[in-house]
Each structure stands twice: as C-alpha cells, then as structure tokens.
Amino acid sequence: MHSSLRNHIERVVDLSDQEFGYLLAHFEYADFGKGDLIFQKGEQVVRAYYIVSGLVKLIYHDENVNEHIVSFAMEDWWESDFNAFFNRSTANYTLKCLEATKAYYISIEGYEKICKEIPKIQPFWFQKAIGGFASSQRRILSLLTNSPKVKYEQFLKDYPTLSQRVSKTQIAAYLGVSRETLSRIYS
Amino acid sequence: MHSSLRNHIERVVDLSDQEFGYLLAHFEYADFGKGDLIFQKGEQVVRAYYIVSGLVKLIYHDENVNEHIVSFAMEDWWESDFNAFFNRSTANYTLKCLEATKAYYISIEGYEKICKEIPKIQPFWFQKAIGGFASSQRRILSLLTNSPKVKYEQFLKDYPTLSQRVSKTQIAAYLGVSRETLSRIYS
DNA sequence: GTTGGGTGGTGATTTGGATCACAATATGTC
DNA sequence: GACATATTGTGATCCAAATCACCACCCAAC
Numbered sequence: 045m046h047s048s049l050r051n052h053i054e055r056v057v058d059l060s061d062q063e064f065g066y067l068l069a070h071f072e073y074a075d076f077g078k079g080d081l082i083f084q085k086g087e088q089v090v091r092a093y094y095i096v097s098g099l100v101k102l103i104y105h106d107e108n109v110n111e112h113i114v115s116f117a118m119e120d121w122w123e124s125d126f127n128a129f130f131n132r133s134t135a136n137y138t139l140k141c142l143e144a145t146k147a148y149y150i151s152i153e154g155y156e157k158i159c160k161e162i163p164k165i166q167p168f169w170f171q172k173a174i175g176g177f178a179s180s181q182r183r184i185l186s187l188l189t190n191s192p193k194v195k196y197e198q199f200l201k202d203y204p205t206l207s208q209r210v211s212k213t214q215i216a217a218y219l220g221v222s223r224e225t226l227s228r229i230y231s
Numbered sequence: 232m233h234s235s236l237r238n239h240i241e242r243v244v245d246l247s248d249q250e251f252g253y254l255l256a257h258f259e260y261a262d263f264g265k266g267d268l269i270f271q272k273g274e275q276v277v278r279a280y281y282i283v284s285g286l287v288k289l290i291y292h293d294e295n296v297n298e299h300i301v302s303f304a305m306e307d308w309w310e311s312d313f314n315a316f317f318n319r320s321t322a323n324y325t326l327k328c329l330e331a332t333k334a335y336y337i338s339i340e341g342y343e344k345i346c347k348e349i350p351k352i353q354p355f356w357f358q359k360a361i362g363g364f365a366s367s368q369r370r371i372l373s374l375l376t377n378s379p380k381v382k383y384e385q386f387l388k389d390y391p392t393l394s395q396r397v398s399k400t401q402i403a404a405y406l407g408v409s410r411e412t413l414s415r416i417y418s
Numbered sequence: 419g420t421t422g423g424g425t426g427g428t429g430a431t432t433t434g435g436a437t438c439a440c441a442a443t444a445t446g447t448c
Numbered sequence: 449g450a451c452a453t454a455t456t457g458t459g460a461t462c463c464a465a466a467t468c469a470c471c472a473c474c475c476a477a478c
Binding site: 110113166177184220 | 372
C-alpha cells in the first residue's frame with residue numbers, strides 16, 4: 045500500500061523511514077467506486093491524488109455540456125486540477141472514476157508543509173511538473189500535426205496498458221476524433 | 232538589463248543583492264538577429280533562455296518538413312526545449328527568432344548549482360513549470376474543443392500584445408488552422 | 419428472464435476547412 | 449529604383465471527418 049507511494053517517490057529522491065513516515069502522515073487514503081466524481085468543476089478544495097489502483101479521467105465540460113478529456117490517470121500516476129490545487133482556486137475540471145479507484149491524496153497545506161520540512165523532496169515534485177509539461181507539449185504537437193490514424197497509433201504506442209482499459213469512445217474523445225472515425229481506422 | 236530578470240524572479244521570491252549577483256554570474260547574455268536559430272533539433276547542449284527583448288518561436292519539423300509551432304515567447308518569458316534541457320538530451324525542437332532578440336541563458340549545470348546554493352529559488356522554477364503545464368492544458372482543450380474562429384478569438388484575448396507582433400501565417404500555424412481559413416474568419 | 423445503458427461497427431449524407439490558384443500589397447536589399 | 453520575398457485576401461474545388469441513423473452486442477440491475 046504505502047510501498048507503492050514510497051517506491052514511486054524514491055525513484056527520484058531517497059527517503060529514510062522517518063522521512064517517509066512524516067510525509068505519509070500528511071496524506072489520506074480514499075476508496076472510490078466506478079463512476080464516482082472525486083471532485084467537480086467549481087469546487088473549492090482541490091487535492092492532489094496519487095493513484096494506487098484504478099483509473100480516472102480529468103474532464104472539461106464546455107458550455108454545451110460536451111465532455112472533453114484533459115487526461116487519464118491510472119496506477120502510479122498523479123492527478124488533480126493542478127492549476128486549482130497550487131493556486132488554491134476553484135476547480136475548472138472534474139475528476140471522475142472510470143474504474144473503482146484507491147488513492148492517496150494531499151491538501152495544498154500538506155504539500156507546502158512537506159516541502160518545507162523535507163526540502164529534498166522538492167526535486168521530486170519539480171520532475172513531475174516538468175514531465176507533465178513535456179507530455180502536454182507532445183500532445184499539442186500530435187493534435188496539430190497528425191491524422192486521426194497516426195494519433196491513434198501514437199496513443200497505442202505511448203499508453204499500451206491504458207489503451208486496453210479505456211473504451212474506444214473515451215479514446216476518441218481524448219484524441220479529438222469522432223467515435224465513428226476512430227472505429228473506421230482499424231476496420 | 233539585469234533588473235528585468237531580477238524583477239521577474241522577485242515576483243516569486245525575494246533575493247538579496249548578493250544572492251542575485253551570485254545567480255546572475257551563472258547566466259550569459261546573448262544577442263540574436265531576426266531569423267537566427269538559437270538552437271536546432273538534434274543539438275546536444277540546450278540552454279534555457281530568459282528573453283529580455285524580442286520574440287522567438289519554438290518549432291517542430293515533422294518528417295515532411297512541415298513546421299509546427301510549439302510556442303512563442305517574448306519579453307519576460309522563458310523558453311527552451313525544457314525536456315531536453317532538464318534531461319540533458321538532444322533538442323527535439325528548434326528555437327528561431329522572429330525578431331532581433333536579447334536574452335540571458337543558463338546551462339543545466341548552472342541551473343543545478345543555483346538550486347543547490349540558493350534553494351529558496353526552487354519555488355520560482357516550480358511555479359514556472361506549473362504555469363507552463365497549466366497553459367499547455369488550456370491549449371489542448373482549445374485544440375480539442377474550439378472552432379477556428381473561437382481559437383483565434385481566445386488567442387487574441389490570451390495574448391493581445393503577442394497577436395499584434397506575429398504574422399497571421401504564424402498565428403494560423405500555432406492554432407492548427409490554415410492561413411486561408413484564418414483570413415476568412417475576420418473578413 | 420427482461421429491461422436498459424454503455425459500447426462498437428458501419429452505411430449514407432453533409433460540411434467545414436484544406437488545398438490550389440492567383441492577385442495585390444508590403445518589406446527588404448543590392 | 450528595381451527585383452526578390454514575405455504577407456494577406458479571396459475565389460473555386462475537393463475531401464476527410466463530422467454527423468446522422470441503425471443495428472448488434474454485452475452485462476448489470478431489477
């Protein structure tokens with residue numbers, strides 16, 4: 045259980061048992077059912093989630109209530125409306141479970157406390173942020189550049205496990221392609 | 232000259248004269264002409280640039296040598312192939328000047344040294360990273376969601392000054408819309 | 419069982435935007 | 449000044465993908 049989170053962090057920075065214990069004390073653990081909303085657009089308190097098991101999607105609803113997928117996240121990934129989280133503002137996105145999901149979560153206060161008390165963890169967060177930024181840029185380029193077919197192939201290549209757990213409908217929404225077009229690509 | 236960089240950083244963290252002096256010693260200053268390539272795809276040493284004046288674009292060339300615009304950057308913005316920079320890998324993108332540009336730049340070694348010697352600067356970098364990530368997500372949503380017209384309107388709203396300095400052709404490439412379509416939007 | 423929501427394949431039709439083509443200004447530079 | 453080069457507008461044509469419309473599943477809930 046914890047070991048998942050600990051291993052995850054220790055891929056970047058080493059922690060003593062004591063340090064990890066202190067860190068863990070700032071997290072809480074939650075269990076969500078399939079279809080649950082972890083947080084919704086407009087909510088005040090946004091937390092950052094480390095997913096132990098399960099699968100979630102971060103979505104944006106436009107004024108026509110169409111749903112757009114900002115990102116997926118599964119085991120060993122972090123997810124949140126990070127803009128809202130770090131700026132203590134209200135959520136712009138909604139986080140919904142596609143599968144039953146177990147996760148650790150932390151508040152912004154907890155996060156800041158940890159950074160202050162265990163400063164050596166800061167590079168860990170920074171690396172996550174850079175990774176997220178880089179993969180967003182990759183996705184932007186894919187959206188700008190690629191045909192639906194290539195977008196889909198790249199998705200399969202980049203996220204082989206994810207692509208087997210998410211419905212084609214969801215993948216289509218993520219790629220910005222209609223469900224029908226996606227279906228016709230590989231048939 | 233320096234004051235620009237100093238003000239920029241001090242919007243997030245306060246620095247003593249001594250600290251800023253130490254920091255500045257790790258930067259170099261460069262002057263580029265219009266059309267110059269600051270770095271190119273495939274290059275080994277990638278630096279991070281703080282732009283004092285001028286305007287640049289970060290571009291990606293696909294296999295058909297079509298040019299796609301990852302981002303623009305102007306005064307008071309940072310730019311680099313940050314993935315290459317932080318991972319010490321070769322550039323995936325090319326950075327080209329759209330105007331004559333003056334910039335401070337730093338190597339990854341310099342960056343790491345500063346972080347170590349003046350740890351209180353770390354939140355500054357982190358905030359930049361989060362900001363970049365959030366705006367990338369916004370752009371992804373815009374690409375997924377909006378019509379060319381709305382994309383353009385949002386661009387004008389988000390980057391009023393930038394939109395007056397960049398040619399329509401460049402804006403069209405940034406938005407993922409053809410030059411002709413963009414032209415027809417507002418005529 | 420049966421009802422119903424989610425999923426996925428596929429045909430027919432429509433359309434928004436790409437592409438092609440050309441003209442008219444700028445802008446630059448030798 | 450004159451010649452090349454970017455920039456923008458605009459018409460005509462084309463096509464890839466969206467949309468609309470059905471049907472066939474698969475499962476989960478009652």
